[in-house]
Amino acid sequence: MYTPVKCYHPYYGPYDPCPPCKTKCYQTPPNLYLGFQPMNLQQYPLQEALYKGTLWPCLYDPYPTPVPEGGKR
Amino acid sequence: MWFYEKKLQYPVKVTECNPRLAKYLIEQYGGADGELSAALRYLNQRYTIPDKVIGLLTDIGTEEFAHLEMIATMIYKLTKDATPEQMKEAGLGAHYANHDHALYYQNAAGSPWTATYIAAKGDPIADLYEDIAAEEKARATYQWIINMSDDPCLNDSLKFLREREVIHSQRFREAVEILKFEKDRKQFF
Numbered sequence: 420m421y422t423p424v425k426c427y428h429p430y431y432g433p434y435d436p437c438p439p440c441k442t443k444c445y446q447t448p449p450n451l452y453l454g455f456q457p458m459n460l461q462q463y464p465l466q467e468a469l470y471k472g473t474l475w476p477c478l479y480d481p482y483p484t485p486v487p488e489g490g491k492r
Numbered sequence: 493m494w495f496y497e498k499k500l501q502y503p504v505k506v507t508e509c510n511p512r513l514a515k516y517l518i519e520q521y522g523g524a525d526g527e528l529s530a531a532l533r534y535l536n537q538r539y540t541i542p543d544k545v546i547g548l549l550t551d552i553g554t555e556e557f558a559h560l561e562m563i564a565t566m567i568y569k570l571t572k573d574a575t576p577e578q579m580k581e582a583g584l585g586a587h588y589a590n591h592d593h594a595l596y597y598q599n600a601a602g603s604p605w606t607a608t609y610i611a612a613k614g615d616p617i618a619d620l621y622e623d624i625a626a627e628e629k630a631r632a633t634y635q636w637i638i639n640m641s642d643d644p645c646l647n648d649s650l651k652f653l654r655e656r657e658v659i660h661s662q663r664f665r666e667a668v669e670i671l672k673f674e675k676d677r678k679q680f681f
Contacts, residue, residue, distance in 0.1 A: 446635065450662035455669045472502075472655030480658050482635060482651055 423447060424484050448480040494554065501558040502652045505645040506569040511582035513646070514570035515600060516637050520653075521563045522597030522605040525629040531556035533610040533626065537619045540612070545620070545667040552660050559653055566646060567595055620668050627661035 424444050431439040461476050468474040520526045534553035538546050571584070571593055579588040586602060597605035611622050634654035638647050 446631075448631065448658045448661075450658050450665060453662060455666050456662065469502075470652075472652040473659050478659055478662060480655060482638060482654055 421449065421452060423449070423480055446480075446482070446484070449478050453477065500562050500565060501555070502562060502649055504562050504565045504569070504649050506566060506643060507645045508643045509570070509573070510641075510643065511571050511574045511578055511584055513637075513641055513643065514567045515583050515587075516640060517563055517567050517570070518596075518598060519600040519633055520630070520637070521560065521567060521595065523599035523633070524609040525626055525633055526599070526605075527556050527560035527563055527630075528597055528605060529609040530626055530630065531560060532607075533612075534623065536610065537612055537623070540614050541616050541619065542671060544670055545616075548663055548667055549623075552663065555656070555660075559656065562649060562653065564595055566649065568593075616671055617668065620664050620671070623664045624661050624668075627657045627664060631657035631661070 423446060425447055426442050426444040428441060429443050431441070456475070456477075462468065462474050463471060463476060463479075471479055473479050522528055531553050534549045534556065538549045538553070541549060571579070574582070574584075574593070576588055579585060587596070590596075599605075611619070613619055613622070631654055634650055634657065638650050638654070641647055641650070
């Protein structure tokens, strides 16, 4: 399943001086997975496309990534 | 040849007087992964790339200049009314001493733009991979600036610019696919 963000838990040593950042995340936008874009994909209406920065829902990647219902960052 | 349309690609509205943000935005103006580097990199690579992807480099290189203009507008609006004192507080004292309120092609740390930021290897795959990397780096830079900015109107424009980086990366990846497979070409051995 496609997820626009991946997270991991960096090692935190017992003598590290600062409070730990327990989870680190990085973006994995949809262009990493699409390959050569297939023909006739769904499009946004023009006004919306101009606002979003792309004509294609499959390539739209809002940032900061919206938190899914009931999920946590 | 170019035609100039006398408006921005996407509106730029700045609500907060925050010259410090201008200091960070300069990274996208004259930084290594900024819009000037991008535009010059792509438009320069056009001459030594296979015909099928020249148009793509022209289009994206041209759009980068439209982005450059948006970034310039943001920086100008954020600093134009700042007093020397405010410039100093925003970390722009050195900039003010050298340039007053003028924009300059330099990165957020004040290093002037240099041609060493752009590469032209002449190898189509190497050059396109460079372009993909540049787009992802510019996308990341926009993320870091958005993370530091709390101006919703400015962030709106920055999010648009970030999405364009995603699309450009996608198109460069497709260009690599075209060159990899020589689509529609009959091969004789």
